[in-house]
Amino acid sequence: MSAARQIADKGGARWSSLLRATAWLLLAAVVATPLLLGEGYRLPGGVGKNYLLTIGIFTGIHAIIAVGLGLLMGYAGQVSLGHAAFYGLGAYSSAILTTKLGLPPLLAMLAGIMLTALIALILGAPTLRLHGHYLAMFTLGLGMIVQIVFNQARGLTGGFGGVRNIPHLGIGSWQFDTKPEFYAVVMLTLGVTLLMAHNLVNSRSGRALRALHESELAAAICGVDVARSKLQVFVISAVLASVAGSLYAHFMRFVSPGPFGFVFSVDLLIMVVVGGAGSIWGPVAGAALFNILSETLGKIGEQVPWVADLDIVLFGVVLVAVVVFLPRGLVTLAARRPGRARGPAIQPEAQAEA
Numbered sequence: 150m151s152a153a154r155q156i157a158d159k160g161g162a163r164w165s166s167l168l169r170a171t172a173w174l175l176l177a178a179v180v181a182t183p184l185l186l187g188e189g190y191r192l193p194g195g196v197g198k199n200y201l202l203t204i205g206i207f208t209g210i211h212a213i214i215a216v217g218l219g220l221l222m223g224y225a226g227q228v229s230l231g232h233a234a235f236y237g238l239g240a241y242s243s244a245i246l247t248t249k250l251g252l253p254p255l256l257a258m259l260a261g262i263m264l265t266a267l268i269a270l271i272l273g274a275p276t277l278r279l280h281g282h283y284l285a286m287f288t289l290g291l292g293m294i295v296q297i298v299f300n301q302a303r304g305l306t307g308g309f310g311g312v313r314n315i316p317h318l319g320i321g322s323w324q325f326d327t328k329p330e331f332y333a334v335v336m337l338t339l340g341v342t343l344l345m346a347h348n349l350v351n352s353r354s355g356r357a358l359r360a361l362h363e364s365e366l367a368a369a370i371c372g373v374d375v376a377r378s379k380l381q382v383f384v385i386s387a388v389l390a391s392v393a394g395s396l397y398a399h400f401m402r403f404v405s406p407g408p409f410g411f412v413f414s415v416d417l418l419i420m421v422v423v424g425g426a427g428s429i430w431g432p433v434a435g436a437a438l439f440n441i442l443s444e445t446l447g448k449i450g451e452q453v454p455w456v457a458d459l460d461i462v463l464f465g466v467v468l469v470a471v472v473v474f475l476p477r478g479l480v481t482l483a484a485r486r487p488g489r490a491r492g493p494a495i496q497p498e499a500q501a502e503a
Contacts, residue, residue, distance in 0.1 A: 202328040206400055208440040209335035210393045213342050215420045215432030217389030220346060223426030224355065225382045226362035227277070228285040231292030232417050235387040237299060237409030238265045239394025244312040244404045245305060254318045258395040262388050269387035270380070277379040284383070292411055299406035311405030318399035331400055338396065339433075342389060346429040349385070358382060419464065423471045425478020434479045442467070 214236055221227050242261030246252045252260070276287045299306050306312065317326040318334065325331045349355050357378050361368035365375050398404050416439065424435025446460045475481055 199328055202332045204440055204444055206328070206332050206335050208437050209332075209339045210396050210400075211417070211420060211440060212339055212433045212436040213335075213393040213396075214390045215417055215424070215436045216339075216342050216346050216429060217386030218417055219421045219424075219426050219429065219432035220349065220358075220382050221386040222421055223428070223431070224350060224358040224362055225379050226365075227379060227383065228282060228418075229288040229383075229386070230285050230411070230414050230418070231288030231290070231295075232386070232390050233409045233411065233413040234288070234292040234295035235265050235269065235390035236394040236397070236413070237295055237404075237406070238268065239391030240398040240404045240409065241299065241306055241312070241394075242391070243395040243398040244315050247316050248312055248314060254316060254395075254399055255320065258392065261395050262391050265387050265391035266384050269384045273380050273383045273387075274376075277383060278376045288414075289411070292414055296406055296410050299409065306406070309405065311403055313403050315398050315402040315404070317402070318396070325399075335396055335400075338392065342392075343429055343433070350429060354378065354381065419468055423468060423478060425475075425480035427477055428480040431478045431480035438467075438479065439464075 214232060218229060218232050221229055239258070239261040242264055243254065243257045246257035246260055247254055272287070272291065273284075276283055300308060302308070303310075317324045318331065319325055325334050350358070357368065357373045360371060360373055361375050361378055368378075369375050394409075397408075420435035420439045421432045422435070423438060424433065425431025442464070443460070446463060450458075450460070471478065
């Protein structure tokens with residue numbers, strides 16, 4: 150390797166480390182800001198602290214699911230059109246087990262995780278052995294079936310009326326019954342999720358996932374168990390969706406079939422694609438942009454009614470713009486090294502020597 154290439158590689162490694170440190174610091178600052186605001190704080194338009202905390206909670210919940218879906222799409226190369234089903238399974242598991250059986254919230258959440266993982270394992274094992282986009286069709290059908298069950302199993306799920314009076318999330322006598330406390334729980338869960346995803350993608354399993362994303366045949370030739378690797382990341386992504394669903398149930402204290410349909414699965418895809426599926430930070434950025442843009446359009450729609458009717462169109466424009474100008478998502482804006490566009494880091498003579 151030439152000296153020029155070694156210098157370029159060292160510079161790239163330093164830039165990558167600086168980006169990671171900056172990302173963690175920025176995330177910490179963004180997370181801490183709503184907690185540090187005073188109760189009387191108001192943004193233009195009368196937006197107060199509680200409203201900001203609510204947006205932050207939903208952004209964190211959506212980001213947890215999006216990180217799991219990003220692992221599935223960006224590293225395993227599989228598309229899921231039914232992740233809202235796993236989200237709903239987690240939510241309804243916590244809701245039913247706490248209200249009907251009286252289980253503690255954490256135990257109910259754990260039961261929801263185990264149920265979701267079991268369903269993903271049983272149904273994903275035969276499907277992921279197939280090639281092509283069979284997983285997308287399978288998850289689309291699964292989402293529809295789960296939605297029908299939520300609507301029709303009235304004795305268990307309450308049907309369209311849903312499940313009410315879900316207890317607050319808590320540990321023993323310590324209840325997270327205020328928005329700042331629940332916000333902190335959600336952000337802590339998101340941080341653990343990001344650390345887990347970072348360790349996964351940099352492990353041997355993560356390298357295997359990147360290999361099969363490029364070419365399943367080449368990965369298999371190199372000794373990667375393709376079906377097992379895809380199944381592992383599919384189960385992990387389903388479990389993360391279940392955790393997010395449980396958090397949603399204990400925050401809202403009410404669940405109904407509406408939020409767990411196909412439309413939300415598409416919203417999750419938009420978050421991942423816009424943010425960048427090939428990075429663990431991309432889905433977080435996509436979830437933040439999606440929620441902020443959605444709430445902003447909602448506020449504008451209160452004053453300008455026709456804007457509220459165009460939210461889907463505006464989201465479509467944003468998605469098309471990102472796909473055209475940033476095909477790898479918003480995260481590529483941060484990944485670009487300063488001065489990179491000025492010319493090649495290695496001169497032709499150095500390349501020839503290498």
